[in-house]
Amino acid sequence: MTREAHSHDAINLSQGIPDVGETPESIMTAAKDAIDAESQYTITWGLPDLREALSDRYQDWKGVEYDPETEVTVTAGTSEAIVSSMLALAGPGDEVVVFEPVYENYIPAIRFAGATPVPIDITDSLELPVDRLAEVAEDATILVLNTPMNPTGKVFSREELERIEEIVFEHDLVVITDEIYEHIVYDDAYRSPVEVGDLADRTVVCTGMSKTYSVTGWRVGFTLAPEYLSRELRKVHDYTTICAPTPFQRAGVEALSLDESYYTELSESYERRRDLLYEGLSAVGLDPLEPDGAYYMMARYPTDETDVEFSYRLVREAGVAVVPGSSFYTDPDAEADWVRFTFSRDESTIQAAIDRLRENRWW
Structure with missing residues (x-):
């Protein structure tokens, strides 16, 4: 289109x-300055300063502690974060649950991994169908959760996330969340899934700079996940993109220092x-x-x-x-x-x- x-x-x-x-001017300036000084590879997991800034930000904002050395990975955009996570954690015979209408990139990512997408249509009410989720979770491996949601703008409520947590632990699911719109919300109802109960223990958070800082072409994404999940997704990330663009990673450090x-x-x-x-x-x-x-x-x-x-x-x-x-x-x-x-x-x-x-x- x-x-x-x-x-x-x-x-x-x-x-x-x-x-x-x-795009904020200070971020643009940081990227331009970094081109003169930092145009070579970072280590594959990302610029250490950026991973440390991400760890600090998520501990302050969401109350979840991620080790910047083993649990924070900088990717070539949020899309790569999702694809690398899916390729690492899903495979032939696995079923991956998504809510429809669904951001169209998830389905190819699931199929690239050899897994099967299992859609749950929430078009009519945009409410969590608890019984249907519990039913398909019996045979599923992964739940993909996008909040705020593209394309509908749905924000999953705390009550819905609490029910999701129950089902995730009952059926031993891993959650891959797409939270790229986490700062574009219109009331106080938004909660990250990792803020609810113990969901952080089973969740790969995928987010990035694109939407929050209006830099969709810079391709800097982030994953934050427990070490046992990060260890697996890093294997895929390392051999697909090596690292995200270095000057834009440096600009990310500046971005994360912006005032609330x-x-x-x-x-x-x-x-x-x-x-x-x-x-x-x-x-x-x-x-x-x-x-x-x-x-x-x-x-x-x-x-x-x-x-x-x-x-x-x-x-x-x-x-x-x-x-x-x-x-x-x-x-x-x-x-x-x-x-x-x-x-x-x-x-x-x-x-x-x-x-x-x-x-x-x-x-």
């Missing part, structure tokens, strides 16, 4: 890419954009779902077109690119009556997209 946006001079609300100017006010302002900024897009989509006759976190918004449309047909027509006739909802389901023939917008762009870009939708509306 990004390629379609380029082809049709459309406003790209498909891919979660921030506009220019979103940065994170508050970040969420407030995205909340304004969320509200602008929600009101705009509602005004042009679409039916958006208001997210509790992340920077995506699913919206239903009132025509008989498939989601793919609607998306292609939207980019070509209205000049706005979105992602078809069926992209987020494991069934290759899935039928969906919604599409995903991103509000990672600045307010003027979002408003321009709304104006185009209003002026070129056919639904």
Whole structure:
């Protein structure tokens, strides 16, 4: 859809890419300075200063202590963190549970490992189906948990995470969490899974710099996990990427030193954009779902077109690119009556997209 946006001079609300100017200046400066001094490999687990800063940050913020030498690994983006974790911890005959609609990269990662994805559809209520999870957990090895969730913006509640913890320990599961949107939340309900009970003992946390600091192209991700899990995923990471880009790792040390006010302002900024897009989509006759976190918004449309047909027509006739909802389901023939917008762009870009939708509306 990004390629379609380029082809049709459309406003790209498909891919979660921030506009220019979103990255804090101090981080940009740190990266530029590091190019002159630190352009060679770090050790494969990552720059020691960055791993120490990550360990300190997570102990202060989430109350979980990770040894920077053995339990913190810097990866080439969060996507690599997830793929390396899956390749290390899953294999043929294993079943991996995901909640749908699901971020589309998880399914190939599971299949690369030779494992089988087991989707649980939560489209209707976006609530944890406890009984269904307990049922599939009997034969599963891994649970993938994304919170805040792409594409719906769902944030799993503390009560839901407590039920997940019970099921994880009862059925001996490992949890791989994708927490890349952990700082883009709109109320106080967000909790990391590792803050709940003893889940940290069985969890690989995958996160990174991309969304929090608006540096999606720098490819610096993190995993934080107990040593027995980190030891395995490091074997895959070492032989796939060697290390993440060194100057951007150095910039990560600077990023983690930012004042807490940065994170508050970040969420407030995205909340304004969320509200602008929600009101705009509602005004042009679409039916958006208001997210509790992340920077995506699913919206239903009132025509008989498939989601793919609607998306292609939207980019070509209205000049706005979105992602078809069926992209987020494991069934290759899935039928969906919604599409995903991103509000990672600045307010003027979002408003321009709304104006185009209003002026070129056919639904």
